[in-house]
Amino acid sequence: xxxxxxxxxxxxxxxxxxxxxxxxxxxxxxxxxxxxxxxxxxxxxxxxxxxxxxxxxxxxxxxxxxxxxxxxxxxxxxxxxxxxxxxxxxxxxxxxxxxxxxxxxxxxxxxxxxxxxxxxxxxxxxxxxxxxxxxxxxxxxxxxxxxxxxxxxxxxxxxxxxxxxxxxxxxxxxxxxxxxxxxxxxxxxxxxxxxxxxxxxxxxxxxxxxxxxxxxxxxxxxxxxxxxxxxxxxxxxxxxxxxxxxxxxxxxxxxxxxxxxxxxxxxxxxxxxxxxxxxxxxxxxxxxxxxxxxxxxxxxxxxxxxxxxxxxxxxxxxxxxxxxxxxxxxxxxxxxxxxxxxxxxxxxxxxxxxxxxxxxxxxxxxxxxxxxxxxxxxxxxxxxxxxxxxxxxxxxxxxxxxxxxxxxxxxx
Amino acid sequence: xxxxxxxxxxxxxxxxxxxxxxxxxxxxxxxxxxxxxxxxxxxxxxxxxxxxxxxxxxxxxxxxxxxxxxxxxxxxxxxxxxxxxxxxxxxxxxxxxxxxxxxxxxxxxxxxxxxxxxxxxxxxxxxxxxxxxxxxxxxxxxxxxxxxxxx
Ligand SMILES: Cc1ncc(COP(=O)(O)O)c(C=O)c1O
Numbered sequence: 001x002x003x004x005x006x007x008x009x010x011x012x013x014x015x016x017x018x019x020x021x022x023x024x025x026x027x028x029x030x031x032x033x034x035x036x037x038x039x040x041x042x043x044x045x046x047x048x049x050x051x052x053x054x055x056x057x058x059x060x061x062x063x064x065x066x067x068x069x070x071x072x073x074x075x076x077x078x079x080x081x082x083x084x085x086x087x088x089x090x091x092x093x094x095x096x097x098x099x100x101x102x103x104x105x106x107x108x109x110x111x112x113x114x115x116x117x118x119x120x121x122x123x124x125x126x127x128x129x130x131x132x133x134x135x136x137x138x139x140x141x142x143x144x145x146x147x148x149x150x151x152x153x154x155x156x157x158x159x160x161x162x163x164x165x166x167x168x169x170x171x172x173x174x175x176x177x178x179x180x181x182x183x184x185x186x187x188x189x190x191x192x193x194x195x196x197x198x199x200x201x202x203x204x205x206x207x208x209x210x211x212x213x214x215x216x217x218x219x220x221x222x223x224x225x226x227x228x229x230x231x232x233x234x235x236x237x238x239x240x241x242x243x244x245x246x247x248x249x250x251x252x253x254x255x256x257x258x259x260x261x262x263x264x265x266x267x268x269x270x271x272x273x274x275x276x277x278x279x280x281x282x283x284x285x286x287x288x289x290x291x292x293x294x295x296x297x298x299x300x301x302x303x304x305x306x307x308x309x310x311x312x313x314x315x316x317x318x319x320x321x322x323x324x325x326x327x328x329x330x331x332x333x334x335x336x337x338x339x340x341x342x343x344x345x346x347x348x349x350x351x352x353x354x355x356x357x358x359x360x361x362x363x364x365x366x367x368x369x370x371x372x373x374x375x376x377x378x379x380x381x382x383x384x385x386x387x388x389x390x391x392x393x394x395x396x397x398x399x400x401x402x403x404x405x406x407x408x409x410x411x412x
Numbered sequence: 413x414x415x416x417x418x419x420x421x422x423x424x425x426x427x428x429x430x431x432x433x434x435x436x437x438x439x440x441x442x443x444x445x446x447x448x449x450x451x452x453x454x455x456x457x458x459x460x461x462x463x464x465x466x467x468x469x470x471x472x473x474x475x476x477x478x479x480x481x482x483x484x485x486x487x488x489x490x491x492x493x494x495x496x497x498x499x500x501x502x503x504x505x506x507x508x509x510x511x512x513x514x515x516x517x518x519x520x521x522x523x524x525x526x527x528x529x530x531x532x533x534x535x536x537x538x539x540x541x542x543x544x545x546x547x548x549x550x551x552x553x554x555x556x557x558x559x560x561x562x563x
Contacts, residue, residue, distance in 0.1 A: 351451045351476035352420075355538060359416050367451050381452035381474055410420055411428075411477070 006303075009310040014302065015391050017042040028361025031396045036181045036209060036340055036387035037365050038231045041295070045235055048294035052287045060286055061260055061277075075286050078293035079276070085296045086226060086243050087217040093249065095276045096284050099240035100208040101131040103227035104175070106242055106279060107204055110252040111173065111225075112139030115202075120145040120172045123163070123201075125187070126152045126377055127180045130370040132206045136175060145172065152377060156183035156332040164195060171201040178210035182371035182385070183332030184315075184340030186214070193222050202248070208232055212389065213311055213338045215304040218243050230288060234389075235295030239288030242279070249275045256281040307390040311339060314388045314397065321401040326408060331383050342369075342383040345404070347411035350384040356410060357384075360403040418531035419538070420477065423485070428477035433470040433487035440468075444556075446548030448540055453479045457548045464494050469549070476541050478532065483545035485525050495553055501526075502550045509533060509542045 015021050018040045023030045032040060052074065058067035060075045076091070083091040097103040116122070122136050126149055140147050148171075150163035158176070167174075174196040179186050189205050196203045204225040210216060212233040218226045223243070230239040244252075254261055254272055258281035263271040272278045299307070318341050322328055327346030345353060354366035364386045368375045375381060386400055437443075440458035447454045453475030460468035469490050471483045486505075490498050508515070508523060509532045520527040532542045 349476035351453075351538075351541065352478070355419065355535060356416060375452070381454070410416065411425065 006306045006309050009302070009306050009390060011310070011391060011393055015393075017044065017298075018391055019043060019046075021391060025361050025363075026359055031360075031362040031399045033386040033388060033392065033396065033400060034363045034365050035212075035389040035392075036232075036369075036385065038237070039212060039234045039389055040391070041234055041236070042298050044298050045291050045294045049236060049287050049291040052290045057287075059283055071286055074290050074293075075284070078289035081293040081296050082241050082243075085211075085216075085300065086241075087219050088243055089219060090246060092275050093243055093246050095242040095244065095249070095279045096289050097227075097240045097242050098238055098285070099229040099231070100129075100206060100227050101229075101240075103225075103240055103242035104131055104204065104206065105135045106255040107225050107227075107244070108135035108139040110255050110279075111202070111248075112136075112143055112145075114252050115172050116140070116143035116145040118144030119170060121148050121166075121168070121170045122146070122173045122175065123148045123150060123166050123171055123196075124174075125150045125158045125163070125176050127156065127158070127183055127185060127371060127374050128175070128177055129181055129206065129208070130372070131208075132175050132177060132204075133373070136173075149373075152183075152185075152374075155334050156180070156185050156374075157334045157336075158185075158187055158192075160188070160191070163192070167195055167199045167201065169199055171196070171199050173204065174201050175204040175206070177206040177208075178216070179207075179213060179338055180332070180371075180374075181209050181340065181387075182369040182374045182383070183334065183342060184337040184387075185332060185334040186210075186336040186338055188336075189223070190221050193224075197222070209339065212299065212307075213304075214308055224248055230292040230295065233292075233295055234298060235292040236285075236288045239285045239292050241292075246275060249279070254278050254281070258282045260284075302390065308338070310390055311388055314392055314394070315339065315341070317394055318386065318388070318397040318400070321397055322404070325401065325404050328404065331378055331380065339389070340385060340387045342385045344380055344383055345407060345411075348407050350382040352411070353384040353404070353407050356407045357400070357403045360399065360406065362386075362400055362403045364400075415531075415534065419535055421528045421531060423525055423528040424477060424481040427481035427484035431471075431480055431484040433484065433491075434472065435470050436472050437468060437470050440470075442552040444548050444552040445473075446544045446551075448475070448479070448544055451476065451541070453541060453544055455479070455483055455545055455548065457483070457545060457552060459549070459552055461495075464496075466490050466493050466495070466498055471545060475544070478538050478541040479544050482529065482542045485528070486545050486549060489525065490549070498549070498553060502546050505529065505546050506543065510539055 058071040060072040079091045082094045193203045202224040205223045207228040211228045226243040231237040261281040331342040350366040366384045437458040441461040442459040455473030458470045469487045
């Protein structure tokens with residue numbers, strides 16, 4: 001870590017940008033530790049969205065009038081913003097979707113139709129979110145390809161030997177999460193990409209969690225596809241991103257048909273538009289894209305290296321506090337980890353933990369976190385999960401630990 | 413933690429810690445699973461019927477304190493009851509856990525152990541935990557083979 005060279009994060013000042021963090025819930029100051037589910041929005045994002053509706057609202061790519069031109073400029077500006085954020089080679093490689101889920105479905109359906117055949121193989125890791133499992137099951141059902149799973153060890157790390165052993169010339173796709181929402185594991189994605197490419201397979205990286213915690217450079221990773229959701233990086237819901245290498249996207253068939261994705265239509269023959277528009281049928285979520293661009297501006301202003309360094313401190317601090325609590329077992333103890341503290345208690349079921357913490361104003365998530373195979377792997381029905389963002393503080397982790405002690409007291 | 417004590421009353425904590433009738437019954441007349449996919453609570457309810465009478469009732473499975481205590485209280489209440497009485501208890505439990513009409517102290521007393529679940533109505537996110545076992549039992553008596561999913 002380069003922590004020594006980075007100026008510390010002015011957390012208290014930054015918190016003032018997030019109006020919701022001042023809320024009182026159930027009579028207590030809100031301690032928001034459910035950032036893996038969704039993140040809070042800074043005033044800058046809220047303002048960008050209201051300003052768009054108050055001043056610019058119009059449809060894009062269609063009107064000759066002033067507002068439509070302005071809306072188009074802002075929407076396409078947002079696309080450039082995303083391309084720049086991911087260090088994509090071109091904004092043509094950035095497709096707006098509803099979120100991570102839709103982006104993965106798009107790739108599984110379109111890439112699957114073009115490249116998956118009977119006897120081919122798709123490799124996933126055991127820690128994938130359901131949204132990076134089910135679309136591939138559907139694509140495999142449709143094509144006759146086989147799904148293979150790279151297992152994880154007791155710390156919640158992909159067993160790289162096993163992944164290596166699964167790779168073979170029939171492998172067409174490796175789909176892996178960059179940062180696991182259930183365990184906090186940071187996968188060695190650059191190595192995974194290299195291994196996959198060595199057998200000619202393509203790679204989709206699920207960056208839903210990663211983008212708000214780690215700097216991401218898709219060209220350095222050499223990822224074929226990279227996907228994320230706006231709402232998990234301080235932007236609005238309903239907007240997300242699919243990054244794909246241009247030559248791949250160009251070779252893939254459209255996902256949905258409709259307006260904007262065509263160049264010309266007749267009943268005899270329809271000519272599709274160029275990328276990225278070929279994959280954006282219908283009126284897009286214009287305000288969402290603009291809000292997302294504002295969120296990325298915000299994050300880059302704060303600085304992802306500084307964010308990663310501060311969150312690392314928080315994670316170490318929180319891990320220490322939790323390990324002192326009698327009967328608490330952390331689920332997910334990878335060497336490379338960020339943001340997530342998933343745990344179970346001997347005394348109480350995660351659902352009860354969630355209710356009791358909520359009563360203390362501490363918001364966490366309980367359940368299987370849309371990663372049921374991870375729960376099966378660890379032989380548990382569910383976990384309680386606290387997940388930090390850069391605006392969280394040590395005091396908030398103290399409140400978390402205190403609330404967990406209260407659970408133990410109640411269930412003693 | 414006043415409100416929480418309304419939810420996690422002593423009866424509930426006790427039945428969670430020491431669940432009654434927590435065992436499988438081989439050759440039960442009715443065996444049915446109930447599942448809450450949202451939180452992963454999963455129970456199997458076993459009913460032994462002798463004509464109209466619930467001769468034995470038990471459960472196995474895992475879930476939160478509310479769901480487990482609810483299953484435990486249910487089994488301890490229904491043993492020896494008729495189908496009609498079991499059905500009436502189901503309706504009564506439903507009213508206690510989800511109803512909007514205030515419950516008087518007098519009613520609370522007549523409810524017995526069911527009264528312990530009156531705190532649930534203040535925690536709408538937990539109603540499904542409390543009702544899972546009851547719905548499963550109800551579906552079993554109705555002759556449904558689908559089990560209950562509270563989603
Ligand atoms: C790792 C991971 N992948 C995918 C998703 C799905 O994201 P969304 O629901 O925004 O499409 C999530 C969010 O829960 C996630 O954490």
